Amino acid sequence: MKDKTPKKYMNPYLGGVLLGLVLLAANFISGRGLGASGAIKSCVVTAVTTVSPSAAENSDFLKEYTKAHSGSPMKNWLVFEMLGVIVGGFLSGALAGRLKFKIEHSPKITSRKRLVMALIGGILFGYGSQLGRGCTSGSALSGMAVLSLGGFITMMAIFGTAFGLAYFFRKNWI
Amino acid sequence: MGPLAPMEIISENTNFLLAFLTGIGFGFVLEQSGFSSSRKLAGIFYGYDTVVLKVFFTAAITAMLGLLFFSLFGWIDLNLVYINPTYLYSAIAGGVIMGAGFIMGGYCPGTSFCGASIGKIDALVFIGGLFIGVMIFGAGYSLWDELYMAKFLGSPKVSEFLGLSDGFFALLLIIAALGMFRVAEWAEKKFPADEY
Numbered sequence: 001m002k003d004k005t006p007k008k009y010m011n012p013y014l015g016g017v018l019l020g021l022v023l024l025a026a027n028f029i030s031g032r033g034l035g036a037s038g039a040i041k042s043c044v045v046t047a048v049t050t051v052s053p054s055a056a057e058n059s060d061f062l063k064e065y066t067k068a069h070s071g072s073p074m075k076n077w078l079v080f081e082m083l084g085v086i087v088g089g090f091l092s093g094a095l096a097g098r099l100k101f102k103i104e105h106s107p108k109i110t111s112r113k114r115l116v117m118a119l120i121g122g123i124l125f126g127y128g129s130q131l132g133r134g135c136t137s138g139s140a141l142s143g144m145a146v147l148s149l150g151g152f153i154t155m156m157a158i159f160g161t162a163f164g165l166a167y168f169f170r171k172n173w174i
Numbered sequence: 175m176g177p178l179a180p181m182e183i184i185s186e187n188t189n190f191l192l193a194f195l196t197g198i199g200f201g202f203v204l205e206q207s208g209f210s211s212s213r214k215l216a217g218i219f220y221g222y223d224t225v226v227l228k229v230f231f232t233a234a235i236t237a238m239l240g241l242l243f244f245s246l247f248g249w250i251d252l253n254l255v256y257i258n259p260t261y262l263y264s265a266i267a268g269g270v271i272m273g274a275g276f277i278m279g280g281y282c283p284g285t286s287f288c289g290a291s292i293g294k295i296d297a298l299v300f301i302g303g304l305f306i307g308v309m310i311f312g313a314g315y316s317l318w319d320e321l322y323m324a325k326f327l328g329s330p331k332v333s334e335f336l337g338l339s340d341g342f343f344a345l346l347l348i349i350a351a352l353g354m355f356r357v358a359e360w361a362e363k364k365f366p367a368d369e370y
Contacts, residue, residue: 028177030189088205098292099292119302122303127310132264149331163219
């Protein structure tokens with residue numbers, strides 16, 4: 001599909017309503033909202049307990065986790081949901097003609113710089129999502145839908161900080 | 175009637191199957207809306223593309239209204255729906271760190287999986303970073319567990335906090351969102367985007 005122009009994106013307000021319905025369905029089915037970083041935590045917990053059970057026994061973080069979650073960490077709502085996200089994203093990309101290996105970046109920076117920034121951004125986001133008990137999906141979006149005070153605070157902190165720092169990283173994007 | 179899993183209307187395994195299907199819907203809508211592109215996502219911070227704001231707030235409002243109406247009709251018991259707890263300091267500190275990660279990395283965790291699913295290498299690298307970040311948090315937990323646990327306020331609703339009814343707060347949020355959408359439409363005209 002290399003010579004085909006990708007289809008246009010969906011109207012954002014329609015996309016928002018559909019995403020809201022998915023979030024409503026999640027709450028109706030499972031009594032909890034959507035999430036993403038929680039699935040990564042499950043993977044990390046599994047990896048650490050498999051590779052080094054002794055390290056896992058000494059970790060307060062993992063002890064807290066196993067106290068709050070019974071059973072295998074991979075048998076988790078968010079893990080199944082995130083597997084679905086990969087499938088759903090792929091299906092949408094395939095239908096729209098957007099499947100392509102690509103490093104997306106502003107023409108003002110190199111691919112290498114883009115990847116370094118993506119790595120740093122990922123590390124910060126991963127760390128912050130643990131400290132903030134959820135990311136943009138689990139804490140901000142899902143939290144707002146159930147009117148959680150913490151969800152609104154985290155949402156404002158995420159977007160406020162990104163706006164505040166935008167000037168310093170403008171070359172990366174515009 | 176709902177929520178189905180906490181009321182034990184569906185089994186644990188059915189719940190996991192529905193989680194997978196819900197995720198497909200989540201990923202599909204994110205990708206269709208353009209959330210697989212970091213330059214589209216970052217556009218909100220420069221005004222050239224405000225899709226994040228529009229989708230995010232429309233979704234939050236749709237789900238919020240849905241839950242309020244479902245509750246009104248007796249279709250869902252909101253006492254069984256998880257409300258994110260509020261630990262004031264870590265909610266702010268975590269959000270600030272995530273915001274910095276967002277403007278540098280161009281993705282958030284959910285959208286990075288969406289981007290990676292259609293072949294974005296930068297999204298894949300971002301995911302690698304997420305794993306490292308979660309591991310750092312876990313490995314150094316004793317260094318920041320005080321901050322993590324500080325100022326626990328329970329699970330208050332923002333409407334309670336402001337002394338408003340849920341419905342009235344919802345109305346205010348809708349009005350605020352409509353105002354932001356107007357600004358967003360204006361900004362997109364003022365800062366036209368390059369091709370990306």
